[in-house]
Amino acid sequence: MKITSIFEKLIIPVIVGLVVLLGQFFIQPRIAKRTVQQQEHWNAKQVAYNRAIKLVNQRFGSAKWTGPAVPSNYTPFSTRPVLKELNNCYTELCLVAENREIPKLFGKIFLQTSSAADRGELISLMRRDLYGASTAIPSDSVIWFFNEKK
Numbered sequence: 001m002k003i004t005s006i007f008e009k010l011i012i013p014v015i016v017g018l019v020v021l022l023g024q025f026f027i028q029p030r031i032a033k034r035t036v037q038q039q040e041h042w043n044a045k046q047v048a049y050n051r052a053i054k055l056v057n058q059r060f061g062s063a064k065w066t067g068p069a070v071p072s073n074y075t076p077f078s079t080r081p082v083l084k085e086l087n088n089c090y091t092e093l094c095l096v097a098e099n100r101e102i103p104k105l106f107g108k109i110f111l112q113t114s115s116a117a118d119r120g121e122l123i124s125l126m127r128r129d130l131y132g133a134s135t136a137i138p139s140d141s142v143i144w145f146f147n148e149k150k
Contacts, residue, residue: 041096042130048092049126052106055081055089056119059110086110099129116142 061078093103105122108114120142127137 045096045098046130048089048096049102049130052089052093052102053123053126055085056106056109056122060116060119081110097129099125101125102129 058078058081062076062080064076065074090103090106093106097103102122102125105118105125109118109122120138123142124137
């Protein structure tokens, strides 16, 4: 038997096996760590977005609405969110949102005159940031309910 034949049939497979084994010990944990970090970031983003939408809904629920779609007997059903909650939520959005428009629009809703369209746009941006562009919904299809049908 030739030395090259032994080298090809025995030593090369052993070297390949060792390289694969080393890859499993060093590369696979890094990939797993990165995957866990991405999942934790996504979870934190989802929690922050849910908190932000809750505060926006509370703000809209505390508003005195007027217009043709608003019943004459409509009364606000909530109180405005407190500044501490707004500031904490805004900071959280600044930390986790990949789209810079999300914290900017959240601030606009509380600091300027805003409409249900702004709320719809915020929900649409958050949905796009969480689930991708293909899941975006038109901001004008997100409505605010003024009365219940009984």
